[in-house]
Amino acid sequence: MDSEGDPVYISEADALRAMQATLDLISTQPGAILYRGYNDWEAAAPDHPGQILVIQANGLPAWQDP
């Protein structure tokens, strides 16, 4: 285990694989989304089936009933 603070250099392919594994820790459910808010990354899921994802006027996505 590398000590904290030591840089870890990995290839781009390994970085992409690590990124996918990181996101899979959050969710592996098809249809799950993550979006970048104004301050941080946030997860969004529909309240019930049938909702659609609409880009609001502020540029952020939101689930709405059709």
Add this chain to the structure above:
Amino acid sequence: MAQIGRGGGSRRPPYGTAAYLSRVTRHGTVTSGWPRPRGRKIDAWGRYWRDKFTATVALIKKLNSRERIPMGDAIEAVNKANRGLRGSAAIRLDDLDTARLSGRLYAWRFPDGGVAYPAAAHYDAARRLEWFEPMVGSILTRTEETWLPAIACQPGYLLGSVSGSSPIGACPPARLAEQSEGPPDAKVPPSNG
């Protein structure tokens, strides 16, 4: 003999006095009544989850410390401590690249529905997402096979999921579709291979 406190001679002296902690009997000096139990009472169920939470926090601190321990053993220990926690994020052994970079849990959920996010782990995840796509409004989607790169649309657009491993489709608003044949600024995410 002088009495301590308001009680009679048969009552125990007040806590904090030498007479409370020790008394002389025919067998010698006996010390009792220490340490005094303090804190609120906790039932067995609460003690179970408190101990599990304490063990998990201790393991995370050990992972974050400079102490060199086998990563495989650490992951096994964390998963063992977290086993049975509903919705807990277990680190898989085949994700050694991820564990090597961070070595922390990302979130775990308690029976009462509360979720705890270690601040450092949240920072790690957000930092990697920033490297991936830092634009406000960018969306990452999860298909049946993998996560796809970000897509950013203009306000008013609708996003629809496509079955299989295809990326989501961006549909322009109806009024824009009437004015032009195709979406003017729709950004379709590249296919993942």
